[in-house]
Amino acid sequence: MQWRRVTYHRRLFSIAIVAALTLAAASAEAVPAYARQTGQNCVACHVSFPELTPYGRWFKLSGYTIGVRQNVPLAGMALAGVTSIKNNDDGTGTGTPVTARNKLPAFNQASVFLAGKASDNIGGFVQYTFAESYGTDGTSVGHSGIDNTDLRWVGRVGNETADVVKLLYGLTVHNNPTAQDVWNSTPAFGFPFTTSPTAITPTAGTQIDGALGQQVAGIGGYAFYDRTWYGELTAYRTADGLFSVLRHGQDTATPGGVARLKGYNPYLRAAYNKEWGASSVMVGAFGMRVNRYVDNTNTDSGTDRYTDRGIDAQYQYIANPHTFTAQARYIRERQDYRSSFAQGLTSNSTDSLDSSSVKATYYYEHQYGVTLSHFSSTGSSDALLYPSGAVTGSGNGSPDSRGYVLELDYLPVQYVRLLLQYTAYSKFNGGGSGYDGVTARSPHDNNNLFFSLWVAY
């Protein structure tokens, strides 16, 4: 059945690729939907996809409504790559590899976007993705479903002469916390923009950092005043009922398959933005409180409460030929396991998890890029949350991890990116050598080199 499912998806994928290529060939300029809508090149909105320029932020906050409505507002994107992991033996003495696709081509994902304006006040994008996940035995499972989605309605308030928009405000419906944000210091569109489908990554992560992606519906309102002050209030709920399309493709029947939230959960965002010369800077804060059911299939399982507080900052210098950008964020999550602890699922009634990341990027002529990033997470030890286990476990129950990423990018044309990414760990799942509590594996063994090809059309 599994094989048949993959074949079916492959066939669908092939059809999608052929359709997208036909559309691209039919268009005078083979660039994605927004570029076709505005007639502008990718560099108008992106430093490098998906990092936004000041104009890109304005375009997104304007509800993607600048330009001419397209009859076929479709675009496509595909990613494939090769990963080399430093030590591919899982250390159990059984000869089991960490990944059977080591140093072999691996397909990441292909997406189709329905993206564009519906009117001067309504626009958005819906991303539908087919992705492949790889098992250690060499098999792969294809999966398709909805990806990041953001639909907006916008309004504008002008000055007395109505030639300057003083206040840009709007409503957004989306399915991943911070996917609606326009600064790339928040998690959803933060660095790294592309990750290996086969590399091993640390276990711990905060709720706001992807744990709810494509599982919740966010209904929010925002305002951007004088291109300086940004404020947003969004409520997140389980994407069920009317909103179930926002988690289409997720496994809702299996315990642990998706996140299920109780009621509406608030998210707040404030940011100060300043633009001068070729530079722009943003300093901001965000916070979210989530009441999440222990078992998504059973509302009698009780809820745990997660409170995430974050601060972030971004600096961009965008000129020709030199572009320099930097982002930083720090998130502190308080985990109140009021139900899980009572059910013996966690060691502590409350835990904390702090994560931080900084990255700096340089681009020459929007074509040759280098990025250096440092990331770290620290938190309370909890042996039940972070149990031991070969490669992915933790011997001391600690979520602490630390490392850096060095990435080189080359864009021969604006909609093709070649990427070479090296990720190195100095601490992994709480420890150094023998971190997993089962084998002698060290954090360095998870270091990996990832080469990727990204194409959008």
Place this chain on the structure above:
Amino acid sequence: MDFLRSRAIWGAVSLLCGMLAPHAADAETTAAAAADQAAQKIAGSVCSGCHGPTGISTSPLFPRLAGQQEAYLVAQLKAFKTKTRGEQDAHDYMWGMATLLEDPVIEGMARYYAAQKPAPGVPGNAKLIERGKVLFEKGDPARPVVACSSCHGGHAEGASIFPRLAGQHAAYIRRQLEAIQKRFRASPVMHGVIVDLNSQDMAAVAEYVQSL
């Protein structure tokens, strides 16, 4: 009779013209006012995204438009629309944007930006400004380089098809001089004038006009 008839016809025609003429003028005024209104709305919600409120941009990637010459603005927007202005930035940013504009709106847009108060000059490197001032006002007869002021005006305020340069971002001026020299921008007058301008000259002139 024929004479009378023809007089009667001409009389009727004159009367009709007399009745219609004010309406035709009114219609023109109304159309221009509508174009102005549309242009102003687009300027505020779209153009300002890069060119700044009232055309005073902060990023040197995008030229300042406030106080620019109306005829020059019309010519440039039409050149973007017809893709005859072909430097990389024009292709990346403006070709698509300009195709969204009907000709009357282009004219309204030009009227709007021409009427805005220009941004004041920005002080810069004194040595460069000094050298730029000499080139701008006197040129360099030895090479020969014609004085920029002969077309762009004594204070770089521009005239008709010759753009205002005063207060413009130096980095933008430098990129345009390079684009014109490499013939990415069609400008028959400039092609001859700046053929011998080197990158130091360009930097000096750009720094000078930015300071005005």
